[in-house]
Amino acid sequence: MPLLTRTARVAALAALAFSIPYLTGCAAVALTAGSLAAGTGISHSLGGVVTKTFTAPMKTVENANSRALKDMGIKVVGRETNEDGERIVSAQANDRKIEILLESLSSRTTRIRARAMDGILHDAATATEIILQTERVLANG
Numbered sequence: 484m485p486l487l488t489r490t491a492r493v494a495a496l497a498a499l500a501f502s503i504p505y506l507t508g509c510a511a512v513a514l515t516a517g518s519l520a521a522g523t524g525i526s527h528s529l530g531g532v533v534t535k536t537f538t539a540p541m542k543t544v545e546n547a548n549s550r551a552l553k554d555m556g557i558k559v560v561g562r563e564t565n566e567d568g569e570r571i572v573s574a575q576a577n578d579r580k581i582e583i584l585l586e587s588l589s590s591r592t593t594r595i596r597a598r599a600m601d602g603i604l605h606d607a608a609t610a611t612e613i614i615l616q617t618e619r620v621l622a623n624g
Contacts, residue, residue, distance in 0.1 A: 531605025535614045536594045544593040551616035
């Protein structure tokens with residue numbers, strides 16, 4: 484019986500030793516993905532909402548967002564201003580419903596939030612691309 488116990492311990496240690504390279508690989512991938520997200524300054528929430536704050540007036544960000552949506556071939560189906568003064572842009576891309584909220588944080592700072600829905604599923608990739616394209620338009624003037 485002691486030989487079996489020792490064998491079991493050796494097997495467990497061997498399994499642990501062989502799994503360590505795989506565990507560190509996951510950490511490297513997670514750190515790389517986290518670094519990429521941090522570099523863009525884009526924040527994701529669990530609800531599929533993607534946000535970014537720009538140092539630009541709301542009208543400037545709204546114009547850049549309109550151009551970005553046009554460049555992406557996304558059709559704007561509505562625009563409105565809510566009671567808090569935030570601009571809400573509704574758009575459609577194939578079967579995806581897109582909602583963009585522009586919030587003036589100050590006269591020179593605007594936060595943009597984007598959400599794309601494919602039925603009940605969130606499409607964070609499309610929401611992220613909308614914000615990245617808005618940023619591109621702002622950068623290019």
